Amino acid sequence: MTGLAGPHADSVSRDQKIDLANWRDRALAFEGVLRNTIIGQDRVLRLLTIAIFARGHVLLEGDVGVGKTTLLRAATRALGGAFERVEGTIDLMPADLIYHTYLDEDGRPRVDPGPVLRQGGDLTVFFFNEINRARPQVHSLLLRLMAERSVTAFNREYSFPHLLVFADRNRIEREETFELPAAARDRFFMEISMETPKDRETSRALAFDRRFYDADALVQSVTGEVLDHSQLNDVARGVQSEIQTSEALERYTLDLWSAIRDPVSAGIEIRGVDMSRLVQGGASPRGIAYLVRGARVEAWLNGRDMVVPEDIRSLFPEIMSHRVFLDPIYELRREALVGALFAEVFAKVPAP
Numbered sequence: 293m294t295g296l297a298g299p300h301a302d303s304v305s306r307d308q309k310i311d312l313a314n315w316r317d318r319a320l321a322f323e324g325v326l327r328n329t330i331i332g333q334d335r336v337l338r339l340l341t342i343a344i345f346a347r348g349h350v351l352l353e354g355d356v357g358v359g360k361t362t363l364l365r366a367a368t369r370a371l372g373g374a375f376e377r378v379e380g381t382i383d384l385m386p387a388d389l390i391y392h393t394y395l396d397e398d399g400r401p402r403v404d405p406g407p408v409l410r411q412g413g414d415l416t417v418f419f420f421n422e423i424n425r426a427r428p429q430v431h432s433l434l435l436r437l438m439a440e441r442s443v444t445a446f447n448r449e450y451s452f453p454h455l456l457v458f459a460d461r462n463r464i465e466r467e468e469t470f471e472l473p474a475a476a477r478d479r480f481f482m483e484i485s486m487e488t489p490k491d492r493e494t495s496r497a498l499a500f501d502r503r504f505y506d507a508d509a510l511v512q513s514v515t516g517e518v519l520d521h522s523q524l525n526d527v528a529r530g531v532q533s534e535i536q537t538s539e540a541l542e543r544y545t546l547d548l549w550s551a552i553r554d555p556v557s558a559g560i561e562i563r564g565v566d567m568s569r570l571v572q573g574g575a576s577p578r579g580i581a582y583l584v585r586g587a588r589v590e591a592w593l594n595g596r597d598m599v600v601p602e603d604i605r606s607l608f609p610e611i612m613s614h615r616v617f618l619d620p621i622y623e624l625r626r627e628a629l630v631g632a633l634f635a636e637v638f639a640k641v642p643a644p
Contacts, residue, residue, distance in 0.1 A: 312530050318518065320593065322341060323341045325514060326363070336484055337363075340367055340484065343456075343482050344456065344519075345527065346582070349458070349480050350459070353461050354463065360460040362507045362510060364460060367458070371518070371519055372520070372521050376407040376417075377418075378418075380420060380425035381425055382425060384427065384430055385427070385430065389408045390406045390445045391403050391446075392405070408450075412450070416521045418458070431470070431476045437452075438480070474574075477614050477615075481582055483610060531592050532588055535592050535597055538599075541598075541600070544641065544642075545580065545583070546580075548604070548608075548641050552637060553571065555633065561636070562629065562636060569622075570629065575616055583611045587607060590603040590607060
């Protein structure tokens with residue numbers, strides 16, 4: 293009998309070589325490298341690690357100067373692979389991501405690949421800084437890139453099998469900014485909030501330790517290519533295949549999902565809120581699938597082969613919050629109301 297042939301044979305061969313225990317050690321080492329550089333943000337680092345091994349795009353938000361860009365640059369260096377970065381500006385257009393036109397030294401017009409195409413299929417991280425400063429037309433192109441990991445240009449399709457999109461935005465400035473459409477936000481696996489550290493020792497280090505004064509030097513000090521980016525898709529498939537969910541856990545997750553979509557039927561009440569109007573939509577099947585995907589990675593990183601309710605609850609805010617759409621009259625209170633909604637749902641829905 294002949295052996296397997298074709299591309300499927302390569303896939304089977306790769307899967308057989310995946311040692312998930314060894315890769316768990318490497319994932320924790322990656323997290324540790326970042327922890328040596330970015331202090332006081334342990335939860336953010338864990339969430340970012342989960343997103344990478346779930347193969348999900350990440351939107352990081354927070355106040356100005358909390359280290360969002362430094363964190364994403366450091367993660368990119370430790371991840372390895374080809375990297376491109378763009379700055380969100382009001383005059384950025386979709387074509388600027390695809391190609392660059394200029395006159396060469398002989399005065400002849402030239403067209404070179406833009407940041408999306410420059411690295412070809414090896415593009416591993418596309419970092420979009422200040423994403424909310426870019427126009428909706430740019431967001432539309434980014435949506436295609438995130439959803440399909442491909443773009444069409446110059447009469448052909450370009451694929452990026454290893455691609456992760458990292459983006460950040462600050463939540464203070466509103467002038468000359470554009471809110472991301474719901475479809476684009478839904479393609480982000482997580483929206484992670486990065487806060488100013490509150491403990492005094494971390495604050496002292498950030499203020500007085502000269503190591504944190506030079507962001508470029510700090511990023512360069514990060515150990516490069518801790519992970520082999522070319523194997524991450526296979527590792528992610530292995531994690532999703534090996535980490536199990538019980539019937540009780542599945543019922544619990546579906547009950548949470550139902551309660552978020554229809555809080556009135558679940559008996560959820562929030563003082564001063566008309567619950568029949570609060571939730572207008574969202575919490576899509578994609579969102580709940582992302583939640584389970586992330587929970588499997590969380591269980592794996594914690595050395596378990598089974599998802600437990602704590603895995604689901606721990607990732608709920610970052611994966612589900614931006615997928616819940618409120619009535620416009622409540623939108624200005626979104627952060628507080630969504631947090632209250634989740635707390636009430638966790639209290640009402642019994643865990644197995």
